[in-house]
Amino acid sequence: MRKLVSVVMGSQSDLATMEVVEAIFQEFAIEYEMKIVSAHRTPEYMIEYAKTAKNNNIAVIIAGAGGAAHLPGMIASMTTIPVIGVPVQSRALNGLDSLLSIVQMPAGVPVATMAIGQAGAKNAALLAARILALEDEELNRRLSAKADATARDVLEDSVIKSV
Numbered sequence: 197m198r199k200l201v202s203v204v205m206g207s208q209s210d211l212a213t214m215e216v217v218e219a220i221f222q223e224f225a226i227e228y229e230m231k232i233v234s235a236h237r238t239p240e241y242m243i244e245y246a247k248t249a250k251n252n253n254i255a256v257i258i259a260g261a262g263g264a265a266h267l268p269g270m271i272a273s274m275t276t277i278p279v280i281g282v283p284v285q286s287r288a289l290n291g292l293d294s295l296l297s298i299v300q301m302p303a304g305v306p307v308a309t310m311a312i313g314q315a316g317a318k319n320a321a322l323l324a325a326r327i328l329a330l331e332d333e334e335l336n337r338r339l340s341a342k343a344d345a346t347a348r349d350v351l352e353d354s355v356i357k358s359v
């Protein structure tokens with residue numbers, strides 16, 4: 197059975213940020229699930245989700261949350277599956293609250309923290325893909341080809357004016 201990436205977010209309102217992962221997973225044929233799970237609003241469901249993740253064949257968890265973004269850290273406290281946190285841009289503090297809530301984990305409970313917003317969500321998907329690629333040579337080759345293509349595109353447009 198192929199391993200899954202599980203994408204969770206604290207609220208439906210985070211979907212506009214987190215949905216960018218789907219295009220990346222489709223491009224690389226990575227199987228994923230997507231769910232709303234909240235440490236604050238559905239704490240018992242979050243505990244069940246985190247404790248059963250390993251048996252559910254999940255290899256990497258991406259957790260997006262905004263404001264008092266405790267979700268990634270709480271999940272990481274209950275599983276050894278790598279957790280990638282995405283700070284969702286909040287209205288009141290522009291996502292700085294989300295970023296600091298996710299990044300400042302106490303030693304012993306690791307969460308890989310991405311940038312705020314959609315760029316962070318995209319990188320979370322690519323980081324999850326790289327983790328899966330440790331045991332999937334074909335995926336590794338395709339990720340590498342994609343990075344080369346990105347570099348070629350940037351180089352093609354790199355000269356703004358030459359003499």
Ligand SMILES: Nc1c(C(=O)O)ncn1[C@@H]1O[C@H](COP(=O)(O)O)[C@@H](O)[C@H]1O
Pocket residue numbers: 205206207208209210233234235236237260261262263264265266267268284
């Ligand atoms: N940070 C968390 C958690 C959590 O960490 O468990 N659960 C919901 N939320 C966040 O609350 C924000 C506002 O949510 P609403 O838009 O539903 O009011 C969202 O960005 C969500 O991630």
